[in-house]
Amino acid sequence: MRYLPLTDTDRTEMLARIGAPDVDALFVDVPEVARLDGPIHGLPMHASEMAVEQHMRRLSDKNLAAGDAAFFLGAGAYRHHVPASVDHIIQRGEFLTAYTPYQPEIAQGTLQMLFEFQSQVARLYGCAVANASMYDGSTACWEAISMAGRVTRKSRAVLADGLHPHYVSVVDTMAKFTGDTILSATPKLDAGCDEDALIAQIDDQTSCVVVQYPDILGRLPDLAKIAEVAQAKGALLIAVNTEPVALGAIASPGELGADIVVGEGQALGVGLQFGGPYLGLFAVRNPKHVRQMPGRLCGETVDAEGKRGFVLTLSTREQHIRREKATSNICTNSGLCALAFSVHMTLLGEKGLRALAMENHRLACLAADRLATVPGVTVINDSYFNEFTVTLGTDARDVVRKLSDDGVLAGVSLGRLYPDADGLANGLLVAVTETTSEDDIEMLASALEEALGVEVSA
Structure with missing residues (x-):
């Protein structure tokens, strides 16, 4: 696509059609004090394509890959090593240009991929149901806390000291708008996790306990012990996993009693990519909690002729449909990153x-x-x-x-x-x-x- 697709003749004809004498006439409603009276200070003027390429190459040479x-x-x-076949597959036209399937009857391939992705995440996390992905691990963490509040009708979340500080920051930011009480702490350089100190903070008003597994220091908290106490108090255990490869060697959070499992899927198929885009994963252990999950859920069915087909089973909880009554503001999913994750998982088995x-x-x-x-x-x-x-x-x-x-x-x-x-x-x-x-x-x-x-x- 050209950066400047319109000629001077094009612009003149467009202005004549709408009855405007010049481009400035289109901005008369903007207060004069808010209008620029010249080029933006500090920004260079336009340059040739070759000059821009050379400049960008000089900048990239400063990076240590x-x-x-x-x-x-x-x-x-x-x-992690991402097989070349992952990039080859996700760049196929039908995947690369596909967007969220608002009309699922014409997006069967996308829906099938998301269904397979959900199945893989649910299996990996030891849960019954996973959604069609979220933006990243940190926002998935907050959505889990928000969901726990809806399920328990409580608004006090206890965060383990081993939760990634960036995740804690996202939670604190979102809680400012919901009024949730967030209890968090800074980890100590100890060999083991202090589950007893965490458990001591759980009371009858606690909606959830959030534990990273493995945690920010690489330690492995005892999820089963925490789950037993939390659930006895009517709270949900939310497990956060930032390294999905770990679940090939350690027990899944759902197996250990976590009610909601969320995490970052970047490690499989996605690559580092200078910090994004990444991939949020979200799953629940108990099927009765499905209707409180954020995001979308794809399901398998049969059509009128009995052939296998795929549908958007649940998407009516989102703000583009329910507006202020929505359970989540996650209106889309990280589709291409989810595809890369799913392809890599399929290749590994x-x-x-x-x-x-x-x-x-x-x-x-x-x-x-x-x-x-x-x-x-x-x-x-x-x-x-x-x-x-x-x-x-x-x-x-x-x-x-x-x-x-x-x-x-x-x-x-x-x-x-x-x-x-x-x-x-x-x-x-x-x-x-x-x-x-x-x-x-x-x-x-x-x-x-x-x-x-x-x-x-x-």
Whole structure:
């Protein structure tokens, strides 16, 4: 598409047709003080296509791509190998240009894909029903809290201290408009999760307890223990999972008693993509809660001739239909990202997912064992999947910056995630996936030895 599709002749004819003397006449209702009297300050004037390409290439050269460094970043966004066939399939015209199926009778392919996607998510999460996706994990987390309020008719949510701080921020923002009471805390650099402290906050007015699994420090909370107490108090347990590959190795949240399971699906099929778009996953364990779920639900049926067909089973809860009475403002789904997730899951299969998960865990164990031998580094976790936390004895932010200059993306510093918290600045969250080689692990360990040695001598 051309950026400037209209000629001067086109514009003159259009103005004549509507009876306007010039373009400025179309803006007479805008107060003069609000109108620009010239080009926007600081923005360059137009340039040729070639000049723009050269400029953008110079900007992109400043980036350090994930594949060009020893990469140990995680904290909710993970680098996994995405087979080339995923990108090939999702770029087929019938998928790439498809939008939300408002008229399902002419979107059978899209509906079937979403139905298969829902089936995969429900199986992965150990739940009865999953929806057709959401925007991302953080907004799915808030929607789960909102749903719990509708189910229990309570408005007090207790968040585990291991919930990702960005998710907590989204919840706090949304709760300002609903009046929900949100209880949250900052994690401590302890080996295990303090389930007893979390359970102590659950009372008869609690609508839900939100627990990340694995949590932001890579630890594995006891969901079954929390679920038992929460449900005895009439509250729902919401489990949040930011690394779906982990569920190839650990028990599913639904199996452990979670009532609602939400998470981020980016790790499968989607890629890092400079932070988005990502993919929210949402499922419920009890079918009776289906009508309180946000988003859309695709179902399987048969047509008048008895042939298999697909329909939008539930979509009437959304604001484009029910307006202010809607249960959710999620009016669409991350369709293309959901497709990429589903294609990747299909290529892996159950055995492939389990094998991928075990390889992630094997490499993470190698990394943790090697880093534990570095003077000044302490691994705090007793258990983990492919992500764990270490302390460095100095501010991890400084170490991360130094190592990035040397081509090693060492991890996510807890000081970056919790800039105002005491006692976390020395923490470093390290993620290891199948894309991490043993040479990468040795490179990280050697770089930490050098960096920490510099810090000690200074």
